[in-house]
Amino acid sequence: MFEIIDSKRNKPVLLLLNGYRYYRGKIKNTNTYWRCESRSCLGCCIKNDQNDPVLKAGHSHLPDENRCQAEQFNNKLKRRIEESAKRVTNIFKQELINVQVTASQQIATTPTYMATNKQQPVFGTLSSLQQLCSSDHLFMDGTLSSCPSPFYQLYTIHSYNNQISTPKFYSLLADKNQGTYTHLLAAIQRICYENQLIINPKYITIDFETAMINSLNMIFPNATIKGFxxxxxxxxxxxxxxxxxxxxxxxxxxxxxxxxxxxxxxxxxxxxxxxxxxxxxxxxxxxxxxxxxxxxxxxxxxxxxxxx
Incomplete structure (x- = not known):
């Protein structure tokens, strides 16, 4: 898949293809030549008006998928703002939700989870979900002593609202593996999306469990992780x-x-x-x-x- 980004004057200036960014070069007949944004790289491609771009010279560096995805997000957001009569904040919120749910679905369907964790109930209410999403600071911890069989631990997610921390969500987990934690966090993101909510905490306080730290860095990369x-x-x-x-x-x-x-x-x-x-x-x-x-x-x- 490729995408062409237009300038403010609606002229094509940037081509996104397979994680690489190309600047527009010369135009000859119906062919447009695109060169890699890195001046030290010889990567280039040609696009005919009717066909997809064709790579003519390889690159000397790795692709940057994250940067291209961010560029696509900004471009899509810009087009929606120009074409829609809705408020900018509402459009931005919806697009951000779409990005989050896409990432959550990709994580939740990994083969590792499907093979090892068939049941992982999550308990909460719409009110607790709203409070969870409105809080900048979340607290997470698990307990083994209060967990019913056949589950391994009862995991609780708290949020700080009105100057007090209270439990908002509970989940019964089969183990303490990173895949299990990742699926739990992705499931909560998906529940938020289904209720038109965004969960984007600034701080998350947990114990010093490496598996959960890795999962949090994957699902909430912008959050600062603190320890109890x-x-x-x-x-x-x-x-x-x-x-x-x-x-x-x-x-x-x-x-x-x-x-x-x-x-x-x-x-x-x-x-x-x-x-x-x-x-x-x-x-x-x-x-x-x-x-x-x-x-x-x-x-x-x-x-x-x-x-x-």
Missing amino acids: NFHFNKCLYKHLQVLGFQSAFNNAESTDINDINVRNLYRKTASLAFMPPNQIPDLWVQIVNDFNKFKILNHFLIILQQHG
């Missing part, structure tokens, strides 16, 4: 346990210098979550310098640096 402070502290404590520092941490009355250093290192590391992001690297260097001289804590510092 509770899970961050729990992760720090877990590493202390693995290294045998549990008793040193729990014994708050101990005056042993090693026990005191363990507790101080934990507190200072945990407090980084409350610091301005641009100051964290310098503060972490300061913590390492303060505690690096204690050999007993070196392994803990190394683990944190590897996971940082």
Whole structure:
């Protein structure tokens, strides 16, 4: 498929073909010559008035599908605004919904999901869906203890509305795999589309589960992903346990210098979550310098640096 983009004066200036962008060159008889937008690339094609473009020289770089799709979206939006009497905001909203549902359908029908997850119920109301879409900040987490058989976990999606966070959607999941999380998020996007709503959060707070982080980056690439402070502290404590520092941490009355250093290192590391992001690297260097001289804590510092 190809598309030709017109200039403001309605003259063809840009050709989109297979992820590449071409600028219009010379016109000879009924043939129009198009050259790759990159001056260092020899890629070019020819288009006859009645036929599709024909590639005449290959490219020396990879295609950029995302950029071409964005160009097509802008061009389609521009044409609809020119031709329709509807408000610009309404046209933009509808086109954005169309883009979202197309992506959701592509993700939801992947062979991996169809082969491994046959049932994944989602519970909510229209009111909760509207609140979910009107919020800039979502919170997501799963629980194993409250989940009925045969499902593995009960996953809850909260949103922040009227200065309070409340649960809006529930889903029963069969596992903790990335494919399952991706399908859940895509299903919610599809439900929003069916109700003429857009879900586009600015912030999403979750635990430090890699599978969900990857799925969120795929479905909501513009959202900033944050971690729960509770899970961050729990992760720090877990590493202390693995290294045998549990008793040193729990014994708050101990005056042993090693026990005191363990507790101080934990507190200072945990407090980084409350610091301005641009100051964290310098503060972490300061913590390492303060505690690096204690050999007993070196392994803990190394683990944190590897996971940082």
